[in-house]
Amino acid sequence: MAAIGTYAKQGWIRRQLRTPGGDTGSAVARSGKFPVWRWAILLIAGVYFLLPLYAALRFAGIHAFGSVFTTPGFGSSLWTSIQISAMTWIITMALMVPTTIYVHLRLPRLRALLESITILPIVIPPIVLTVGVLQVFPIQLKATMWLLGIEYVILAMPFAYRAIDAGLRSIDLKTLTEASSNLGAGWLTTIWRVILPNLGTSLLSATVLIVALCLGEFTMASLNLVQTFPVWIVLFDQENAQISVSASILALVVTWLFLMLIVTIGTRRARRTGAGEVTLFTVTANTTTIGES
Amino acid sequence: MATNEAAATTSAAATDVAAAAAVVAATTGADAREGTSVSLRDLTRVFGATKALDGMSLDIAPGELVALLGPSGCGKTTALRIVAGFETATTGEVLVDGNDVQGVPAAKRDMGMVFQSYSLFPNMSALDNVGFGLRMRKASPTVRRKKAGELLEMVGLSAQAGQFPHQLSGGQQQRVALARALAIEPRVLLLDEPLSALDAKVRLQLREQIRTLQQRLGTTTLFVTHDQEEALSMADRVGVMRAGKLEQVAAPDEVYDNPATAFVAEFVGTMNRIPGDLGSGGETVTVLGTTVPVQSGGPTSGAVNALIRPENLTIGAAENGNGIVFLRTFLGATSRITVLLSGDLQVLVDIPSTTAAAMVPGASVAVGIPSAAVHVVPAAG
Amino acid sequence: MADTTELVTAPGSQTGPGAGRISRRPARLPKPLQAVVRLAGIVPFAAYIIIGLFIPLIAVLIGAFQNASTGAWTFSNIDAATHGAYLHGFEQSLELSLIASVLPAVFGLLVAYAIFTAKRGKVLRQMVITASGVFANFGGVPLAFLFIASLSSTALVTGWLNDIHLNIYSDGFTLFNLVGVAVVYMYFQIPLMVLIILPALEGLRPAWREAAENLGARSWSYWRHVGWPVLMPSFLSCLMLLFGSALSAYATAEALTGGTIPLTSIQIGTLINGNVVAGQANVGKALGLGMVVIIAILMTLYVVLQRRAAKWLR
Numbered sequence: 010m011a012a013i014g015t016y017a018k019q020g021w022i023r024r025q026l027r028t029p030g031g032d033t034g035s036a037v038a039r040s041g042k043f044p045v046w047r048w049a050i051l052l053i054a055g056v057y058f059l060l061p062l063y064a065a066l067r068f069a070g071i072h073a074f075g076s077v078f079t080t081p082g083f084g085s086s087l088w089t090s091i092q093i094s095a096m097t098w099i100i101t102m103a104l105m106v107p108t109t110i111y112v113h114l115r116l117p118r119l120r121a122l123l124e125s126i127t128i129l130p131i132v133i134p135p136i137v138l139t140v141g142v143l144q145v146f147p148i149q150l151k152a153t154m155w156l157l158g159i160e161y162v163i164l165a166m167p168f169a170y171r172a173i174d175a176g177l178r179s180i181d182l183k184t185l186t187e188a189s190s191n192l193g194a195g196w197l198t199t200i201w202r203v204i205l206p207n208l209g210t211s212l213l214s215a216t217v218l219i220v221a222l223c224l225g226e227f228t229m230a231s232l233n234l235v236q237t238f239p240v241w242i243v244l245f246d247q248e249n250a251q252i253s254v255s256a257s258i259l260a261l262v263v264t265w266l267f268l269m270l271i272v273t274i275g276t277r278r279a280r281r282t283g284a285g286e287v288t289l290f291t292v293t294a295n296t297t298t299i300g301e302s
Numbered sequence: 303m304a305t306n307e308a309a310a311t312t313s314a315a316a317t318d319v320a321a322a323a324a325v326v327a328a329t330t331g332a333d334a335r336e337g338t339s340v341s342l343r344d345l346t347r348v349f350g351a352t353k354a355l356d357g358m359s360l361d362i363a364p365g366e367l368v369a370l371l372g373p374s375g376c377g378k379t380t381a382l383r384i385v386a387g388f389e390t391a392t393t394g395e396v397l398v399d400g401n402d403v404q405g406v407p408a409a410k411r412d413m414g415m416v417f418q419s420y421s422l423f424p425n426m427s428a429l430d431n432v433g434f435g436l437r438m439r440k441a442s443p444t445v446r447r448k449k450a451g452e453l454l455e456m457v458g459l460s461a462q463a464g465q466f467p468h469q470l471s472g473g474q475q476q477r478v479a480l481a482r483a484l485a486i487e488p489r490v491l492l493l494d495e496p497l498s499a500l501d502a503k504v505r506l507q508l509r510e511q512i513r514t515l516q517q518r519l520g521t522t523t524l525f526v527t528h529d530q531e532e533a534l535s536m537a538d539r540v541g542v543m544r545a546g547k548l549e550q551v552a553a554p555d556e557v558y559d560n561p562a563t564a565f566v567a568e569f570v571g572t573m574n575r576i577p578g579d580l581g582s583g584g585e586t587v588t589v590l591g592t593t594v595p596v597q598s599g600g601p602t603s604g605a606v607n608a609l610i611r612p613e614n615l616t617i618g619a620a621e622n623g624n625g626i627v628f629l630r631t632f633l634g635a636t637s638r639i640t641v642l643l644s645g646d647l648q649v650l651v652d653i654p655s656t657t658a659a660a661m662v663p664g665a666s667v668a669v670g671i672p673s674a675a676v677h678v679v680p681a682a683g
Numbered sequence: 684m685a686d687t688t689e690l691v692t693a694p695g696s697q698t699g700p701g702a703g704r705i706s707r708r709p710a711r712l713p714k715p716l717q718a719v720v721r722l723a724g725i726v727p728f729a730a731y732i733i734i735g736l737f738i739p740l741i742a743v744l745i746g747a748f749q750n751a752s753t754g755a756w757t758f759s760n761i762d763a764a765t766h767g768a769y770l771h772g773f774e775q776s777l778e779l780s781l782i783a784s785v786l787p788a789v790f791g792l793l794v795a796y797a798i799f800t801a802k803r804g805k806v807l808r809q810m811v812i813t814a815s816g817v818f819a820n821f822g823g824v825p826l827a828f829l830f831i832a833s834l835s836s837t838a839l840v841t842g843w844l845n846d847i848h849l850n851i852y853s854d855g856f857t858l859f860n861l862v863g864v865a866v867v868y869m870y871f872q873i874p875l876m877v878l879i880i881l882p883a884l885e886g887l888r889p890a891w892r893e894a895a896e897n898l899g900a901r902s903w904s905y906w907r908h909v910g911w912p913v914l915m916p917s918f919l920s921c922l923m924l925l926f927g928s929a930l931s932a933y934a935t936a937e938a939l940t941g942g943t944i945p946l947t948s949i950q951i952g953t954l955i956n957g958n959v960v961a962g963q964a965n966v967g968k969a970l971g972l973g974m975v976v977i978i979a980i981l982m983t984l985y986v987v988l989q990r991r992a993a994k995w996l997r
Contacts (some may be wrong), residue, residue: 046798050812053792058818058870064833066839108728115721124985129736131924132978134931136951137971141739143955144746163735218816225820227934232955243824243938254832257825261817268813278811388893408896415897421890424994425912434908438899468994479894486898 062261065254067114073255086241089154093237094223096158101169101219102212104162109173110204113182119173127170135228138163138252142261143233152234161223170217176211213275217268224264315642337364338399338489338522345394347380347546353389354380356546367516368524368551369533372543373569378526379494380471381543385524387411388493389523398489408444410439413477414483414521415492421479422467428462428478435486453481457511473504480512484519491516497532530570534558542566559576563599564679567609574615574649576671577681587678590624590643595675605681608671612652613640615672619660623668624651627661637661641669720750727745744975746968764969772945773973776930779861779946783868784925790869791876791925792918798877798940799884812881815874822871834858859940867935872925879924883917883992916992923985926980947974 077083112119130138142160143151150156182204189199205212230237236242237246238260245253305589340362347355355377361370370378382390385396387408387509395402403411414435422431432453433446441449454460457477467475483491493512497505513536516523527533533540534554541551542565550562561567578589583600586593589610600606617639628648629640637658651669653661661667707813747764750757763769798811836852844851852882857863887910895905933948947970954967 045972047800050793050797051807054790054873057873060840061829061833064838065829067839068832102729104728110723111724115724119725125982127980128985130839132927132931132982133740134933134948134951134971134974134978136931136948136955137743137932137974139738140737140951140967140971141741142735144742145739157700159735162731170715221817221820224787225822227823229732231934232952239823239825250828253824254828257828261821261825265814265817269809272809272813297801386893386897388896408893409899409901409902412899414825415894417890417894419890420888421894423891423895423909425909434895434900435898437908438904466994482894482898651892 032062045165059301062258065258066289069254069258073251074259076296077252077255077259079258080245080249082236082241082245083256086238089236090224090238093154093158094220096155097161097165097223098216100158100162101165101215105166105169105173106205106208106212109170110182110200113174113177116202123170124174129226131167134230135164135226136265139229139232142229154235154237157230157233157235157237159224160229161219164226164229165215165219165222168222169215172211172215172218173208176208177204180207208229208273213272217272221264221268224260312544317324325389339397340522340524341362341400342385343395343397343399345381345384345396347384347389348392355394356392358543358546358548360541360548360551362522362524364522365520366538367513367525367536369525369527369537369540369545370483371527371530371540371570372535374528375545376543377546378528382492382494382524382526385490386413386415393471396651411490412486412488413490413492414486414488416476416479416494416496418481418495419472420467420475422466422470422475422482427464427466427550428459428470431467431478431663432482432485434482439486452491453485456515457481464541471504472500473508475509476500477511480515480570484515484521488521492634493522493523493525495527497527499528505532505548512536536572539577539593540570542569544569560579561609561677564609564677567677572612572650573609576610576643576647576649578606578608578660579677580604580606580676584626589671589676590669592671592673594671594673597675597677600678601680607681608680609677609679610671612650614672614674615649615651616672617641617651617653617661620666620668623666625667625669627663627665627667629663630658630661632658639667643669687835740975743968743971746965747972748969750963751965758970760965761972763966764973766804768945769947769950769966769970770968771949772947772970775861775945776947778976779865779868779927780929782861783863783872783929784867787869787872787876788918788922789923790878791873791921794873795877795884796879811877815877818874819871819878822932824938825933826867826935827938828859829870834863834866856992859943861944864936864939868929868932871935872929875928876921876925879921880917883914883921886917886992887913916988920985920988920992923981923988927981930974930977 109123112123138160142156146156150159185207186199187201189203194202225239226237227239227243230240232241242253242256244258245256342358342360345355345358346353358377358381360368360381370381371420372378380389384391387403387406390404394402397403398411400412422428423434426434429447429450433441433450436446436449451460451463454463457480459474459477459481460479462470462474467478470478476499479496491626496509496512500508509532525537526531537554539551540554540557542549542557544565547654550557550566552560552562557566557570561570567573576589578587580587580601580603581593584600587596587606587608589608594608613636625641625643627639628642631638631640632655633652634671635655637655639653639658641649641651643649649669737976747760748756748758765773794811800809832838834837835841836859841851858867891909891913892905895909900908931948933952934946936946937949937952940946940949942953951970951974953969954970
């Protein structure tokens with residue numbers, strides 16, 4: 010084994026890593042090569058994602074943005090989408106929050122099953138689901154936004170479940186519930202005053218994903234003949250492509266800003282309560298429950 | 303489960319360690335391992351506005367185990383990580399056998415490190431984990447397996463060689479981590495609070511094992527901990543740190559009996575704070591009616607408290623003594639008597655349990671101090 | 684364990700504000716009945732799932748075996764679905780999904796790793812994560828249009844590339860074949876990958892990296908022996924998900940190709956919209972059945988892989 014002195018004698022000096030301003034100390038961050046590679050990747054990604062947006066912007070022209078808001082159908086379709094979002098959100102929260110809490114507390118063995126079930130809506134092609142839905146549901150509901158609201162709950166379920174589940178796991182639900190109960194609180198009080206406030210960040214994540222879903226879902230809405238915002242964008246494209254494109258870009262940017270806002274507020278709140286960073290959970294999250302009982 | 307493995311290892315470990323360590327020591331003797339000296343010279347580490355290390359200097363002799371002891375945030379882990387190469391000092395140098403290693407990357411420093419917890423590679427068995435360092439040094443699979451097997455035997459885990467980290471208990475994982483660090487026959491062994499995450503009984507077992515192994519192999523070791531019992535029982539010398547500085551580096555008994563500063567006096571072991579009156583010039587202090595010299599370094603005027611250890615206080619039943627027994631706590635060989643003195647003052651006195659019979663709550667006692675010099679600290683307002 | 688839960692949560696034993704009074708446990712029901720009562724709590728959820736998800740699904744699966752007009756059991760739908768244009772559709776869909784899952788999986792991993800090493804809460808990290816959340820849901824005509832506006836033969840970016848003598852169209856590129864569609868798919872597949880691989884990356888402990896370094900491993904060795912093996916199950920399971928996502932995509936493909944490339948999802952859409960040859964109405968359901976079978980296989984693999992990953996990334 011070479012003596013360390015040999016390195017000094019041979020003049021082996023790695024780049025002196027006395028980075029001013031301190032470093033995180035992590036081995037990864039120290040290596041000089043790494044940051045370059047990181048920025049290269051992000052640059053390529055940035056180009057890939059932003060260039061088409063730019064091209065579309067150029068096509069649409071700035072003036073198109075102004076006229077978006079006054080175009081017929083914009084307001085009504087957006088309003089439809091917002092209503093559907095609200096409906097989906099209410100049902101999803103009312104359904105998933107109590108169920109997840111309940112399963113965590115009293116049916117821990119079903120957690121693995123629940124997790125697998127909540128993956129289904131992601132992997133079953135919406136198109137297939139739509140076929141079934143159109144066949145099964147009564148005629149009165151078809152082509153109304155109520156059906157969409159009901160079905161969007163199914164589509165939103167994976168994200169909502171995962172966000173809530175992760176939130177519950179991070180707060181040691183069982184101990185909190187027992188402490189609350191021991192101090193005399195009934196069930197409703199416990200949920201309202203103890204559990205929900207501590208779930209703030211995950212509820213926020215879930216909300217964000219629900220909204221993004223409702224404002225972007227096209228397949229089911231169009232096949233169900235409901236004019237939601239995404240559907241309107243497509244239909245209008247045939248009339249005036251520029252306005253349509255402006256509308257989509259607008260929707261994209263607004264959703265993104267909305268998301269950033271929610272996440273920033275959420276993170277600040279979370280820092281105060283020590284709940285940790287708000288992250289967007291989609292599918293995998295911590296799956297330590299799979300395979301265990 | 304912890305107790306089972308503890309019981310299993312106690313018997314196995316004692317003989318295994320001695321035998322196996324002798325084998326390893328013999329085979330490494332050919333490498334002319336007389337031991338490596340490590341020197342930290344004036345290390346400073348600044349993070350933005352905070353100074354994690356403030357001019358810390360330490361010389362570690364070959365084969366010595368030095369424990370860095372201190373509260374969290376005192377810089378002990380930072381110092382260790384600088385020696386390991388995971389962090390860089392802002393100023394100062396680290397010398398290994400007289401050579402500056404600051405430019406040498408961590409992977410080439412030939413030091414074995416044991417982390418606090420969960421540092422075993424989860425995708426490898428215990429045997430593969432231990433053999434990893436050897437694999438990095440291009441040892442052949444046969445050599446790797448043999449050496450790793452020897453080391454696992456040394457820590458008493460031969461039976462678990464094929465198991466994966468998630469199948470091992472915390473104590474077992476740390477033993478594998480230790481074996482892994484030692485497999486590369488490092489010049490220096492670095493331990494970053496390796497026992498903190500373990501439960502009490504396992505901790506005691508591992509303390510012995512680590513110390514025995516280290517002594518047999520003669521590896522220079524730097525051990526970081528916040529547990530003073532650990533430091534005192536394991537180390538050749540203890541370095542007590544606070545706020546980035548070393549307050550005292552001395553043998554455990556020295557640190558305990560002759561603390562250099564008030565901080566060391568209170569951090570290590572239990573200390574009583576008893577009000578006293580300083581004599582003229584602050585050279586003497588009168589405590590509980592006895593006048594004794596004052597250790598230098600403290601305040602020389604104003605209201606002060608004297609620092610005296612519970613086992614150094616004398617106590618005896620007395621009709622009109624200066625105190626009343628408040629509580630008697632049985633600690634096994636010793637009993638700790640809590641005495642109420644005048645002025646709402648509580649002191650702790652340790653005496654052998656055999657003589658504690660008379661110390662019942664409410665009994666009148668006389669508490670006295672020895673004639674040795676004492677540290678004084680300013681009395682809080 | 685069951686006992687404590689019983690005491691704490693048994694219905695009717697609310698202690699309310701009069702704390703300190705331990706309520707009597709209600710008379711114990713026989714064991715099987717206890718289990719039923721406990722299961723009662725998830726009835727709302729179960730009902731919703733059954734009505735909203737399983738029944739439609741079953742309707743499709745059953746319909747696949749039924750003659751559209753008479754309702755009689757038949758294999759003719761399945762037969763039609765696995766031959767000719769529809770078989771070709773499956774092949775194309777699988778091929779497309781392969782391209783549109785492997786490439787974004789790799790690139791998404793790289794992007795995720797690039798931002799993951801930034802300090803927590805940093806603006807860059809937040810921005811990329813939220814952007815991923817938005818783009819993962821972006822698709823259909825708007826997305827198609829974005830790319831038509833940039834990469835069609837007369838579009839902006841194509842023009843730029845021509846200026847630097849990179850004539851992609853003379854090299855056979857087009858947005859309207861499998862490769863082109865795959866390129867467009869990456870727009871939502873990459874963000875999806877970033878979102879789902881991040882938790883796995885966070886499971887890679889820095890202590891492993893440092894321990895490896897301490898034992899003499901440089902970056903490459905670490906990734907080869909520890910990092911990648913530990914990450915792989917998660918990576919593969921995310922790959923499964925991306926594959927399923929690409930397979931199910933409808934709106935984007937429809938908008939881009941308008942049916943010129945046979946893809947299963949589009950074929951189903953066409954059949955729903957009623958532009959069908961008589962007697963073939965239920966072929967759509969048979970196609971749906973086919974997709975579900977493929978996805979079921981994927982999901983089993985996914986679960987198995989996740990189990991593996993969970994063991995290590997504790």
